[in-house]
Amino acid sequence: MKSESEKIPEEKLREKLEPFPPEFQELVWTYRRAPSPEVLAKIVNGIMDYHGGEVFREQHAQKQDAVRLVEDLAFDSLTLVDLSFQAEEFIGVVIQLEDFPKIKTLGELQAFLRAKAFPAAGAAC
Amino acid sequence: MAPQRRVVITGLGFVTSIGNDRATVEASLRAQRHGIARMDFAGPDRPLGVKVAGTIKDFDTASPHWSKWTYPPGYRFLPNSLRSLAPHGLYALCATEQAIADARLTPAQVSDEATALFSSSAGSAFMLHHFLSVMHDTPDMRGTPMGVVSSITGTLNFNLGTYFKIRGANCGFVSACASSSHALGYACDEIRLGRFERVIVVGAEDLNTDALIPFMSMKALTESGDPDRASRPFDRGHDGFVGSGGAAVLVLESAESAAARQVTPYAEMLGWAQSADGFNLAMPHPEGEGLVRALRRAFRTCDLTPADVGYVNAHATSTPQGDRAEALALRTVFTEAGAQPAVSSTKGLTGHPLSMSGAMEAGFCALALREGFVPGNAHLEEPDEACAGLDLPRETRTVAPGIVVSNSSGFGGSNVVLVFAPWPAA
Secondary structure (H helix, E strand, O other): OOHHHHHHOHHHHHHHOOOOOHHHHHHHHHHHOOOOHHHHHHHHHHHHHHHHHHHHHHHHHHHHHHHHHOOOOOOHHHHHHHHHHHHHHHOOOOOOHHHHHHOOOOHHHHHHHHHHHHHOHHHHH | OOOOEEEEEEEEEEEEOOOOOHHHHHHHHHOOOOOOOEEEOOOOOOOOOOOOOOOOOEEEOOOOHHHHHOOOOOOOHHHHHOOOOHHHHHHHHHHHHHHHHHHHHOOOHHOOOEEEEEEEHHHHHHHHHHHHHHHHHHOOOOOOOOOOOOOOHHHHHHHHHHHHOOOEEEEEEEEEEEEHHHHHHHHHHHOOOOOOEEEEEEEEEEOOOOHHHHHHHHHHOOOOOOOOOOOOOOOOOOEEEEOOOEEEEEEEEEEEHHOOOOOOEEEEEEEEEEOOOOOOOOOOOOOOOHHHHHHHHHHHHOOHHHHHHEEEEOOOOOOOHHHHHHHHHHHHOOHHOOOOOOEEEHHHHOOOOOHHHHHHHHHHHHHHHHOOOOOOOOOOEOHHHHHHEEEEOOOEEOOOOEEEEEEEEEEEHHHEEEEEEEEOOO
């Protein structure tokens, strides 16, 4: 996870959050003040909802963390790049494009980000 | 030589200042109900000379973020369909859905190898402005991944071709305000040549500050603040165009395909022609020489004489130079041949939606042909002297127009003339 000095400035974060609903914005500000695995998981689901809309909600209701980014949600390379930018801006974790072949499901995405953001807690999660 | 295949119009879709569906557009044309309203382009602290536009109702696309947009009920789009669109991409998606439904095409037909999509727009200066600002404002200039595909010229092709799974052909046309007329012309040729059974032709434009206000620097826009009189093509008081945007879509189809599908066409597209002025960057030839050539070529192509034409839907945008040049061209071609078709510019109602005007007005002509009316010249009080001898109806006439000609002209002296006829032929 990025250090305090590496975080995106608040003003810029506000701009980046503009397309998102208020409840999601609140989650990101909460995480910025007090990062926790629980809030991180909600932010990731919020990013998925932004990109997947009702398809994500339907698939998530059926498959939970087993929802597949490409096969179930039809995310393409542009969406994955967008998603990686948002993970960096909202959670402070960088996803390299070469990481994506290892991240096929929502559960794998959650685990990847959690392990990067909370390395000490990774084994327990 | 094999006989030429006949080309018909089987579907229409509209998101325009005078209506967001075919029925509303027809009612507006018949009642001469305009779509022009006051518009604040730069905020209350920066009052501009330009004060009105042909506004798009029931859509809110003021934000560069698709997640903030709203559109009329009845449409349903998922995030991955909207994320890479400009505002005019959303209008085009809606109008194309209308046209496909109107033509009673199935999803399988839309994405078969015999269906192509031709489109035209200027791209989106609004989205480009936004994404370049984000890019320049980010330390590593990485911008956003949707920046290119939502903004550059071709954004309609990228997005609509993907959304509708087009497999015949997918390409765009750029000739400023003649663009979507060029798209219709080449679509007609491709069907005639037997390369495709149908072509979905799309014209669309943003309507926002970034799309329109650059024309203010060219002194091309009216500074009238009166929506009821601002757009008055051919009138002595014309002093610049009223900008507009939206989307207009036509399905052109071979007559055989339409008959096999048991679809009743709106009209036949008899043919088209084009010419270039070779004169000036922005101004037409003052006597409309280029347009005269295009009209005469169109008549030769379609084996018609000026006397065969019952109605001309003029390009006239309400600029003095453009209206006069077109009026003189019409006098040269028609009046000097002893012909007197009705002439009107529907831009008095709609304003000027730039590259989409050809498709929009071709759609109006198709409606006029099927429903039997000739649109009038809204806001025409005293015709410019260049119009002497032309039949410029003030009100819409409830008569069958017969053969219809639709003109479009763009920067650099591009002229396109489209020719339509009633279907079935008389």
